[in-house]
Amino acid sequence: MRIFEQFVQNLPTCDTTHEIENLLRQTLEQYGFPCFAYLSFAPRGDEDDALAITTYPSAWVEQYRANRYDRIDPVIARSVATTLPFAWSTDQFDALNNRQKWFLEEASEFEIRHGVTIPIHDRQGKVATLTLAACEARSAFEAQISKYRHELHLIAIYLYARLRDVTPTPASPLRPCLTQRERICLQWAARGKSALDTAEIINVSRRTVVFHTQNAKRKLGVATVQQAVAKGLAYDIIGM
Known part of the structure; x- marks a missing residue:
């Protein structure tokens, strides 16, 4: 909880995407997750509307963007369809087409073979994902995820909210009325x-x-x- 509390205390003082990225890197490294990717996008929307923060290998990031792999990435596809965190692995996806299988094989070459993704859906139809990828043995990674799953989910939520404030979006419908x-x-x-x-x-x-x-x-x-x-x-x- 100490790491989480420090993140929550420091996040409101971050006024730029760069500052938020640095805080996120420091926080996830303390939890033992140095390999991650945050992506915010509008499904079927404009590519320019996307925001990405990642520690993935730069060569893989460039390859991903150049080939618009977001259009075939099965992790992205599942994130659009669910609001619950989910674990994934390159050998556990069902009903993949040949392009998706090829994509996963390429990701494996950069040691991105399994991970956990936390999706967030907002009222304007945008989706954000915080993906933690394994940089160690799968069993150790899953044990670490299980230990901190609640804090990591809240970190993803706070992260999205702060980035939304730093990069404002248009006004949206009336909010529900809570006591x-x-x-x-x-x-x-x-x-x-x-x-x-x-x-x-x-x-x-x-x-x-x-x-x-x-x-x-x-x-x-x-x-x-x-x-x-x-x-x-x-x-x-x-x-x-």
């Missing part, structure tokens, strides 16, 4: 607090926190607390 207690419970969840932690902080029962959090999820149309936090930040219902 003050629902917003408070969601705000503490965004800071990595459990329902029990929040109950102690605001001096109510854990059951009450769960009740308000469930109501917030229902109003936001999501299934998990992390998704509620993502939408809460996207709609400016809660702050960073």
Whole structure:
């Protein structure tokens, strides 16, 4: 939690994409994930609307961009179709066409063979992904992911929200209406607090926190607390 708390404290002081990138690199390195890629894009949108931050080998990044591999990347395709984090491997994708198989073979040449991707969908139809790729044995990587999965999900959400503020997007539809207690419970969840932690902080029962959090999820149309936090930040219902 110390690494996560430092990230949350320092992120609002980053006023440029470069500063945010440096903070992200430092934070993920502390967690043991030096190999990552963040991508924000509009599905079927303009290539110029995309934003990429990555530590992947520069030769692979240039090759990826030059060949517009985003159009066939199965990780991107799955990110568009789901809001839940997922693990992937070059030997676990089903029903791939020949171009996608070739793409994965090329990625393997740069030691990008498996990883975990955290997708984020906003109310304007844009998608962002934070992908952590393995730079060590698969078993060790998966154990590290499992240990920090909740913090990493929140980091991806905060990262997207801050980058959105630094690179503003057009105005969007009206936000859902949450009660003050629902917003408070969601705000503490965004800071990595459990329902029990929040109950102690605001001096109510854990059951009450769960009740308000469930109501917030229902109003936001999501299934998990992390998704509620993502939408809460996207709609400016809660702050960073």
